Amino acid sequence: MSGETVKKYPRFGYFHVKIGFDEKAITILIKKYNDSTKNEDTEICKALEKCKENISSDVDMFKLILLAIRNKSASGFQEIGGKKIDIDISTFRPNVEGADHVYFQMANNRSDTVYKKKIGSEREIVDLEDDEYIGEYCSALYHFEKRMILLQRNRYSVSVSQFEAFFQLCISNYYQKNISEDSRISFPIFVRLVPDLDQKMLDKIKRGNIEFEKIKICGDAAKINHASKLNMPCIQSLEKIINGFSGYEFSIEIKAKKEKGRFSESLSSSNVQDLYEYHRNCREEDELQIITQMKDGEIRDVLDWSVPKRERVIPITYSRQNPPKIDDLYKKMKKVFDENMPDLHG
Numbered sequence: 001m002s003g004e005t006v007k008k009y010p011r012f013g014y015f016h017v018k019i020g021f022d023e024k025a026i027t028i029l030i031k032k033y034n035d036s037t038k039n040e041d042t043e044i045c046k047a048l049e050k051c052k053e054n055i056s057s058d059v060d061m062f063k064l065i066l067l068a069i070r071n072k073s074a075s076g077f078q079e080i081g082g083k084k085i086d087i088d089i090s091t092f093r094p095n096v097e098g099a100d101h102v103y104f105q106m107a108n109n110r111s112d113t114v115y116k117k118k119i120g121s122e123r124e125i126v127d128l129e130d131d132e133y134i135g136e137y138c139s140a141l142y143h144f145e146k147r148m149i150l151l152q153r154n155r156y157s158v159s160v161s162q163f164e165a166f167f168q169l170c171i172s173n174y175y176q177k178n179i180s181e182d183s184r185i186s187f188p189i190f191v192r193l194v195p196d197l198d199q200k201m202l203d204k205i206k207r208g209n210i211e212f213e214k215i216k217i218c219g220d221a222a223k224i225n226h227a228s229k230l231n232m233p234c235i236q237s238l239e240k241i242i243n244g245f246s247g248y249e250f251s252i253e254i255k256a257k258k259e260k261g262r263f264s265e266s267l268s269s270s271n272v273q274d275l276y277e278y279h280r281n282c283r284e285e286d287e288l289q290i291i292t293q294m295k296d297g298e299i300r301d302v303l304d305w306s307v308p309k310r311e312r313v314i315p316i317t318y319s320r321q322n323p324p325k326i327d328d329l330y331k332k333m334k335k336v337f338d339e340n341m342p343d344l345h346g
Helices: 024-033 039-056 059-070 160-174 201-208 233-243 269-280 328-341
Strands: 005-008 011-023 077-080 083-093 101-110 134-143 149-150 189-195 211-218 249-255 288-296 299-304 311-313 316-319
Touching: 011 024, 011 039, 011 059, 011 328, 024 039, 039 059, 039 299, 059 083, 059 101, 059 134, 059 160, 077 160, 083 160, 083 328, 101 328, 134 328, 149 328, 160 189, 201 269, 201 299, 211 269, 269 288
Parallel strands: none
Antiparallel strands: 005 316, 011 149, 011 189, 011 311, 077 083, 083 101, 101 134, 134 149, 211 249, 211 288, 288 299, 299 311
């Protein structure tokens, strides 16, 4: 068992990090605390004004907070919706001043029951102390110039909405670090992760010159009703099959033929072009969703045609007894980011 190899295919997304504030709300709060005679209220007013000034001046707030967490001048722990989420400061890379990026890992710390077992045997509860948790980690790499992050999308780890809420609290608390926790307020600021769109990949699909490993077609069965008007035989066949069932939604997954570990055939160019045109002519957003997976060397590209978000699948192989090293994960993500750099929108 010690020599068993584990291979995983974590998915990563590229996001623009956007930080801003509610102008009206922050102005009201500044006036409220400015009118107070309490010392802590005065400090909160100064903190609000400084936060507003930095965001207005286009200071890279995300970089500021990340480096503060790395230097232990800001907390890397927040409780979001009852979930305990933290950044492992030992994972920050690279450890040099003046770098144009930073890599780190954060965890959703689970407190639910965890079991272990041997094949054919009864399961056993893994005993955890009151202050122990199961950490579901995800990796992230943020580029300062692009103000973009390559973020791992684990099902059980930190979601995009949790990530946004986490850093919103981090920023709010950072500006109030000299104020007692009981007196702190929630700043009317926001952190948004906006997916980077990959229109070039969609254009290649339009021309039918991409080989697919997998294509998934989902949609509203009741709305697939105008294929016959498009004169597309391959889509008309699909429509007849779907309409033959009684249901509300459908999902079809097609995989390319695989021989000796390699994909020997894919969907024909004409079929893909037909599908592209049909998708483009859909009258409603939820009528048809198409997600494709393509392979370029070791890296897999995943694309949602409705919102062509730039996503990557980066394979990770390691021994069961030796989880992947932080530096290996960092180097893999950095290599992918560097290769994609010319196509990323700063």
